[in-house]
Every structure is written in structure tokens, then in C-alpha cells.
Amino acid sequence: MASSFSSSLNLELQATGENSGTWGNITNNNLQKVESAVKGYVSVAVASTTDTLATTDGSTTDEQSNAIIKLTGTLTGNTTMSCEAVETWYIVDDATTRGGNTLTFKPAGGTGTELVQGAKHILYSDGSTMFDVLNDAGNIKANGTL
Secondary structure, X not given: OOOEEOOOOOOEEOOOOOOOOOXXXXXXXXXXXXXXXXHOEEEEEOOOXXXXXXXXXXXXXXXXXXXXXXXXXXXXXXXXXXXXXXXXEEEEEEOOEOOOOOEEEEEOOOEOEEOOOOOEEEXXXXXXEEEEHHHHOOOOXXXXXX
């Protein structure tokens, strides 16, 4: 039986007796991906009006597995940033330059939420819809102001 990959973190799930002599490398890679999911940070330059966070099974180089994502770049039109269509959460720092354009963050094939330029967002996806958690928080006090 060959290795498979978990659905939300793309961890390599090894079959019994598989990868003799290399399981340590695979295990270390999986632990690095867990670390990224819990405390990882990546800066992503938005390059086009339909952009997607990089995803790589079994690799630590994918962007979408990080807990914190800083979006940068200058938007050239209304833009959609997509991630995998899995249950997950992100802290997103929208540091893009807009020029009047919008930026929507969504799971692939799903419904997105429009980000506020210059704001930090706590986002959750159920795999088909992206929710901005603080949109449902009502009036809150932050740094002494409402």
C-alpha cells in the first residue's frame, strides 16, 4: 500500500512497513508542516486577479498550510485569492495596495469573504465558505475604541 496524504494539512500518511530507512525524513517533514499550521508565517505577493495559495502534498513549501498569511502586492483589478477547499483557519494580514479594487479570500470553488485593506482578519473555512470570524462578533472594544 502506498503513502497517502491527509486532507487538511497534506501530511504524508505512511503505510505499515513502508519507507524503510527514510521514515525519519518523512516524519520530520510532517512535524514541520504541523509547526507551520500552528505557528507558521508566510508572505504572499498577490500576482494576478485570480491567485491561489501554493499547495504541495508532503512538502513544507506550500503557502496554504501556514497559520498566518500576509498578503502583499498591488491589485490590478478586483482580485480573488483561493486556498484549498478544506476545513481550516487563517490569520490574514491584508497589506495589499488596492487602488479602489477589492480582495476576496475563499476556498477553491466556494464562497469568499471580502478583506478590508490594512486590516488583520481571523478567517475560518468549512471547506465551501470562508467566514470572517470578527464580522459576527458584534461591537467589541479594542485598544480603547469601538
